Amino acid sequence: MQVLRPQTTADTLRLLADGGEDTKIIAGGTALMLMMRNGLVMPEQLVSLDRLSELDRVTVEPDAVRLGALVSLRSIERSAELATVLPTLSAAVGLVANHRIRQRATIGGCVSEADYASDPPAVLTTLGCEVHVVGIGTQRWIPLSEFLVDYYQTVLQPGELVTEVRIPRPSPTARTTYLKYISRSAEDRPCVGVAAHVDLDSSGRCTDVRVAVAGATATPFTVVAATEACRGAKPDKTAWDEVAAAYSAAISPIGDARGSAAYRKHVTGELVRRALQTASTGTENGAFRL
Amino acid sequence: MDRTDEKSFSCVVNGEYTVLTGADTTPAIVALRAHGLFSVRETCGIGVCGTCTVLLDGEPVSACILPLYALDGRTVQTAEGLEEGGELSDLQQQFIASQAFQCSFCTPGFLMSGQALLDGTDGPLDDEAIEDGLQGHLCRCGCYAAIKEAVRECSAARTCSRAGARG
Ligand SMILES: Cc1cc2nc3c(=O)[nH]c(=O)nc-3n(C[C@H](O)[C@H](O)[C@H](O)COP(=O)(O)OP(=O)(O)OC[C@H]3O[C@@H](n4cnc5c(N)ncnc54)[C@H](O)[C@@H]3O)c2cc1C
Ligand code: FES
Ligand code: FES
Numbered sequence: 046m047q048v049l050r051p052q053t054t055a056d057t058l059r060l061l062a063d064g065g066e067d068t069k070i071i072a073g074g075t076a077l078m079l080m081m082r083n084g085l086v087m088p089e090q091l092v093s094l095d096r097l098s099e100l101d102r103v104t105v106e107p108d109a110v111r112l113g114a115l116v117s118l119r120s121i122e123r124s125a126e127l128a129t130v131l132p133t134l135s136a137a138v139g140l141v142a143n144h145r146i147r148q149r150a151t152i153g154g155c156v157s158e159a160d161y162a163s164d165p166p167a168v169l170t171t172l173g174c175e176v177h178v179v180g181i182g183t184q185r186w187i188p189l190s191e192f193l194v195d196y197y198q199t200v201l202q203p204g205e206l207v208t209e210v211r212i213p214r215p216s217p218t219a220r221t222t223y224l225k226y227i228s229r230s231a232e233d234r235p236c237v238g239v240a241a242h243v244d245l246d247s248s249g250r251c252t253d254v255r256v257a258v259a260g261a262t263a264t265p266f267t268v269v270a271a272t273e274a275c276r277g278a279k280p281d282k283t284a285w286d287e288v289a290a291a292y293s294a295a296i297s298p299i300g301d302a303r304g305s306a307a308y309r310k311h312v313t314g315e316l317v318r319r320a321l322q323t324a325s326t327g328t329e330n331g332a333f334r335l
Numbered sequence: 336m337d338r339t340d341e342k343s344f345s346c347v348v349n350g351e352y353t354v355l356t357g358a359d360t361t362p363a364i365v366a367l368r369a370h371g372l373f374s375v376r377e378t379c380g381i382g383v384c385g386t387c388t389v390l391l392d393g394e395p396v397s398a399c400i401l402p403l404y405a406l407d408g409r410t411v412q413t414a415e416g417l418e419e420g421g422e423l424s425d426l427q428q429q430f431i432a433s434q435a436f437q438c439s440f441c442t443p444g445f446l447m448s449g450q451a452l453l454d455g456t457d458g459p460l461d462d463e464a465i466e467d468g469l470q471g472h473l474c475r476c477g478c479y480a481a482i483k484e485a486v487r488e489c490s491a492a493r494t495c496s497r498a499g500a501r502g
Contacts, residue, residue: 046358046360047359048359074402078360078401079400082362095405142382145385145396148394232471
């Protein structure tokens with residue numbers, strides 16, 4: 046087994062194409078090293094992205110933020126600019142694992158791993174994140190909600206690479222929150238997490254409500270009909286109770302060591318209500334561990 | 336691991352130019368221990384407990400899931416590199432003064448994150464900052480209060496230094 050370390054995206058794509066099925070990409074390696082050490086995957090060859098400095102870039106544009114695939118979770122969390130532009134993402138990233146993992150883990154690896162028990166993908170979903178997927182002679186932008194298809198599964202085809210994610214700047218009046226509920230140790234992955242986004246018009250009525258649940262289903266869970274029904278409603282307990290009830294009723298969560306399916310179903314309703322309440326009444330955008 | 340996979344990786348370990356050998360994806364902890372650096376200890380092997388913490392270019396990382404190739408051309412520090420001219424660092428001495436360990440298995444890991452925290456900050460640290468800097472470190476003997484005290488005392492004195500600090 047060997048690791049190839051190309052220096053350009055073009056070389057990376059060529060190596061992936063030449064390597065075929067048994068070649069895998071490695072970025073920070075926090076997920077992959079763990080799986081290899083436990084014999085869960087045994088690729089014949091790895092293509093490391095660590096020398097692709099072109100992918101280790103944060104670009105703040107007037108209408109969006111672009112994060113290169115190789116940008117580490119630690120640098121997202123530490124960036125003062127991102128804390129201002131995307132405060133909830135920045136804070137939610139700071140709740141991932143511990144600082145040693147965040148130092149190595151990359152945003153590209155985070156979305157490509159497609160682990161259901163992850164925090165950032167739910168926040169990214171409510172923010173309307175898109176993923177840039179590149180192959181030899183092909184490139185496409187895919188909404189994260191379509192990029193993630195099932196447990197540990199994405200739409201990535203062999204030979205394809207995620208080069209960056211793009212996050213539209215939230216509306217200046219939008220309020221965002223992420224609540225991470227953990228059921229075991231302080232630095233555990235989420236049992237259930239809820240990302241909420243609430244935007245109001247000048248009369249204080251809801252214009253754009255979005256909610257995504259992390260950790261409970263294969264991919265971030267949304268009930269678009271329930272959040273769209275809030276349009277024009279007052280951002281109060283009545284509205285949030287309805288959304289919470291709809292989420293709790295519709296979700297079919299996984300049962301695992303972090304909580305049974307029934308428990309997660311109950312927690313989902315409670316957290317959706319609290320996240321919406323926090324987003325609509327709190328004074329700060331951010332992420333909170335419960 | 337297949338013998339033909341063996342490669343050499345040059346890096347600066349505790350201030351000295353060093354060649355480590357192993358396969359690309361040999362966990363860094365294996366190569367560092369083979370090099371005689373026994374302060375780097377494996378407990379969980381999955382990035383959770385912190386006993387294998389080393390500083391890679393000054394930042395704490397888990398050596399149990401760090402591939403060896405990631406050390407190539409980089410600077411690594413382990414607890415062996417904390418002392419200076421045969422003298423324990425201020426943080427090490429404060430760990431002794433605060434009795435911040437019982438069995439001491441977790442100690443090198445806590446020292447590395449504690450040192451990185453001190454290196455990256457100024458002035459006295461409060462509990463919140465210390466807990467944040469020491470997150471992801473487990474002490475089975477439950478010496479957390481004394482460990483926090485050691486870092487707090489050291490931050491208040493702020494004369495902490497160590498050999499070849501930062502990179
Ligand atoms: C101890 C521990 C605790 C954790 N806790 C949390 C938590 O609380 N919350 C949370 O959300 N996450 C958590 N994680 C998950 C962590 O965030 C991921 O492991 C990390 O984001 C993966 O990024 P990486 O760069 O290390 O990926 P790698 O391990 O390098 O790769 C992961 C997968 O993605 C593929 N890949 C990587 N980059 C690309 C790319 N650019 N294009 C295409 N494919 C790619 C790889 O082939 C591989 O299949 C935890 C992980 C550990 C080890
Ligand atoms: S042994 Fe590496 S973090 Fe536990
Ligand atoms: S002193 Fe024994 S594990 Fe910490």
